[in-house]
Amino acid sequence: MKTVVVIGGGITGLTTMHYLQKIIKDKKLDVKLVLIEKNQELGGKIQTFHQDEFIIESGADSIVARHESVMPLISDIKLEDQMVYNSTGISYIYTNEELHPIPADTVFGIPMSVESLFSSTLISAEGKTAALKDLEMKNDKFTKESSIGSFLEYFLGKELVEKQIAPVLSGVYSGKLEELTLASTLPYLLEYKNQYGSIIKGLEANKERFQATANKKFISFTNGLSTLIDQLEVELDNCSILKGVTTTSITKNNEKYEISLSTGEKMDADYVIVTTPHDVAQTLLNQEELDPYFNQLKNSSLISIYLGFNIADEELPADGTGFIVSDKSKLNCDACTWTSRKWKHTSKNENLLIRLFYKSSNPKYSALKQMSENERIQVALNDIEEALGIKGQPTAVEVTNWDNLMPNYHLAHNQAVQSLTQHLSSIHPNVVLAGCSYYGVGIGACIKNGKDTAEEIAELL
Numbered sequence: 001m002k003t004v005v006v007i008g009g010g011i012t013g014l015t016t017m018h019y020l021q022k023i024i025k026d027k028k029l030d031v032k033l034v035l036i037e038k039n040q041e042l043g044g045k046i047q048t049f050h051q052d053e054f055i056i057e058s059g060a061d062s063i064v065a066r067h068e069s070v071m072p073l074i075s076d077i078k079l080e081d082q083m084v085y086n087s088t089g090i091s092y093i094y095t096n097e098e099l100h101p102i103p104a105d106t107v108f109g110i111p112m113s114v115e116s117l118f119s120s121t122l123i124s125a126e127g128k129t130a131a132l133k134d135l136e137m138k139n140d141k142f143t144k145e146s147s148i149g150s151f152l153e154y155f156l157g158k159e160l161v162e163k164q165i166a167p168v169l170s171g172v173y174s175g176k177l178e179e180l181t182l183a184s185t186l187p188y189l190l191e192y193k194n195q196y197g198s199i200i201k202g203l204e205a206n207k208e209r210f211q212a213t214a215n216k217k218f219i220s221f222t223n224g225l226s227t228l229i230d231q232l233e234v235e236l237d238n239c240s241i242l243k244g245v246t247t248t249s250i251t252k253n254n255e256k257y258e259i260s261l262s263t264g265e266k267m268d269a270d271y272v273i274v275t276t277p278h279d280v281a282q283t284l285l286n287q288e289e290l291d292p293y294f295n296q297l298k299n300s301s302l303i304s305i306y307l308g309f310n311i312a313d314e315e316l317p318a319d320g321t322g323f324i325v326s327d328k329s330k331l332n333c334d335a336c337t338w339t340s341r342k343w344k345h346t347s348k349n350e351n352l353l354i355r356l357f358y359k360s361s362n363p364k365y366s367a368l369k370q371m372s373e374n375e376r377i378q379v380a381l382n383d384i385e386e387a388l389g390i391k392g393q394p395t396a397v398e399v400t401n402w403d404n405l406m407p408n409y410h411l412a413h414n415q416a417v418q419s420l421t422q423h424l425s426s427i428h429p430n431v432v433l434a435g436c437s438y439y440g441v442g443i444g445a446c447i448k449n450g451k452d453t454a455e456e457i458a459e460l461l
Contacts, residue, residue, distance in 0.1 A: 001030045003268065004457060005259055007247045007284070008275035009037030010044025011443055012435040014232040015073065015450025016273055016457075021238050022076075023458045031461060033239040034267065036259075038246040042233055045405070046443070048224030051396040053348040054308045054340075055224045058400040060443055061337070061355070062086060062218035062225070067444025069451060070219065077231045079221065084345050086218040089319045093122060093167050094336075094387055095326035099317065102168065107210055108186070109168040110152070111160075112203040120164060127159030134200055139193045147411060148185045149177025155199055167324040171335050173441075175300075176361070179410045222345055250274070250284045252428060271430045271457050275450075277405060278437035287427055293420035297437060300408040301360035301401070303368060305380040306339070308396030309352040313340040315390060316352070323387065332368065333383045334359045352390070356380045360406075373399050407437050432456065 004020060006013045017035050024031050041047075045059035063070055065085070074080060092099040093109075102109055105116035114135075117128055134155040142151045148169070153161045166177050173185055182190050192202020203210070221227035233241065246262035250272055259267045274281045282294040322337040333356040340347035340354075347353050358368050358376075368376060377397055384390050417438045424431060432453055439449040 001032055002270045002461060003032045003034065004271045004273070004461075005034045005036065005257075005267065005269040006273045006275060007036050007250075007259075008044070008435065009035055009039070009042035009241070009243070010275060010435065010446070011046055011229070012446040012450045012453075013037075013044075013273070013275040014042060014229065014236070015447045016275065016434060016453045017236055017239050018073070018076070018232055019451045019454035020457060021236060023454060025238065027458075029461055033236075034269070035236070035239055035241045036245055036247050036261070037241070037243050038262075040244045042241075042243065043226055043229040045402070046225050046229055047400075048226035049398060050224075051398065052308065053351065054306075054353050054396050055343075055346040056306050056308075056353075056396070056398045057220075057225055058304060058306075058398055059402070060225060061339070061343070062220050063228075063443045065217055065219045067442065067448070069448035070444050073447050073451075074219075074228075077228075077235050079227065079231055082221045082223070082227055084220050084222055084343070086220075086342050087321065087344060088217075089321040089341065090317075091168075091321060092317075092323035093164065093326055094323045094329060094331060095122065095163065095167075097330060097386075099320075099323055099387070102164065105207070106164075107203055108172065109165040110156070110189075110203065111200055112207050112210065114200065117160075117200070122164045123160055127157060127163070130157030131160045131200075133157070135198045138197060139190070142182070142190060142193075144183040144187050144190055145181050145411075145414070146190075147178045148180050148182045148189070151182060151190070152177070152199075155193065163326065167326050170361075171324050171357075173409065175408050175410065181409075181411055181414065183414060184409050220343060220345070247284060249286065250428075250431065257428070257431065271432070271460065273432045273434055273453055273457065275435040277407075277435070278433075279404075281433060281437070285424075285428065285431070289427060290420065290423055293416055293423060296412060296416035297420075298408040298410060298413075299404045299437075300406045301365070301369075301403050302406050303358040303365075303376065304398075304400045304402070305356045305358070305376060306396070306398040307354050307356070307377075307380055307384065307394040308347075309354075309390070309392055310395050311352045311390065311392060313338065313347065313350055313352040316341055316388065331383045331387060332362075332364045332379050333357060334362055336383070336387065351395075353396075354384060356383060407441055409441075430460065 047058045049056045105112040111117040196202040249260045278297045321342040335357045337355045434453045
């Protein structure tokens with residue numbers, strides 16, 4: 001009998017186990033599956049709390065619906081009848097101390113037509129004229145490994161990128177645009193530029209693709225995202241799950257691997273899949289030869305603050321679902337989601353539930369990090385009053401500090417991951433790295449990574 005051990009019970013680890021178990025049952029393989037999670041609960045950054053009338057997601061709040069890996073998994077574990085989709089509405093950018101709507105017919109703030117470009121209240125006439133050069137200039141210098149910031153600014157102009165596109169894209173990908181590649185963000189933009197001669201024309205020609213998913217972009221569940229985690233756990237009926245147990249080291253022992261646990265026990269494995277953050281994986285493997293590659297991978301931090309009020313959410317601007325904050329604003333937050341407006345299931349009485357995000361890339365973050373929880377809550381209340389004019393004491397609060405736990409991709413990320421995996425396979429064959437530290441930060445990307453990893457191990461088996 002072979003033994004496969006997955007370290008880390010987040011969405012990547014659980015999905016890997018789900019698909020491994022499926023393959024093992026189908027092929028009637030003699031394999032023992034073990035999942036080890038240091039926390040008492042599975043789920044990693046997917047954590048749902050129920051507080052008063054509110055459903056609160058302290059980590060990810062939704063799944064991108066159109067990702068190819070998502071619906072097959074939801075169907076596999078029979079959760080279709082519990083799915084809910086986001087309510088649609090206007091997203092805003094908070095700049096010059098007021099809310100400006102992100103124009104209709106945009107993708108991450110990038111115009112899908114000349115009409116959309118000229119409808120923006122965020123960009124000056126000069127900035128709009130500068131963006132028109134995209135219609136004429138050919139691409140003879142950019143590849144998928146180029147910076148998406150440099151690419152967009154070269155063809156669409158500095159003002160459009162800084163004032164309308166960067167706030168949106170930087171928020172989604174948790175990094176500065178000049179440090180993110182086209183390959184790791186929106187590779188189709190390069191294809192459109194090369195095929196149609198224009199980013200705008202390419203988006204316009206493929207408008208139906210984006211509009212088809214505009215109304216139902218994101219998925220959650222009636223009782224929150226932890227529903228997915230709980231159901232995956234239930235489905236893992238051929239897997240031993242150890243919760244509240246920390247893995248302390250992974251050591252090669254002839255053809256097997258010895259896994260040491262915080263309980264003092266040791267476990268042998270033929271195959272090991274490490275889905276922890278990269279710095280944890282680095283410590284577990286403890287191989288100097290791998291350190292230069294691990295050290296190229298970066299993390300950032302995030303503080304999330306939920307505020308629930310006994311105020312009807314109709315007090316918010318009409319048809320809105322939240323805003324992103326531009327640079328040099330008085331506000332301390334980077335973004336604000338009007339959760340009760342975007343997700344109707346999160347507020348039973350249709351009262352106001354708001355979530356604010358504070359990122360370590362913001363110069364104001366260092367001061368926030370030194371504050372007590374009560375001081376952070378006051379900062380959030382001040383931001384709400386400044387941006388929306390809403391006053392009052394919250395009836396529900398949830399503050400989560402994801403300290404150094406948010407993967408931060410950069411221009412050299414893909415190459416660093418390739419080098420790391422190549423060297424790991426030569427030192428530790430049958431040890432595989434998986435998870436958002438390496439292969440994509442969204443839940444959909446993690447599900448795909450889990451499935452791919454399961455198939456890779458199945459081939460070895």
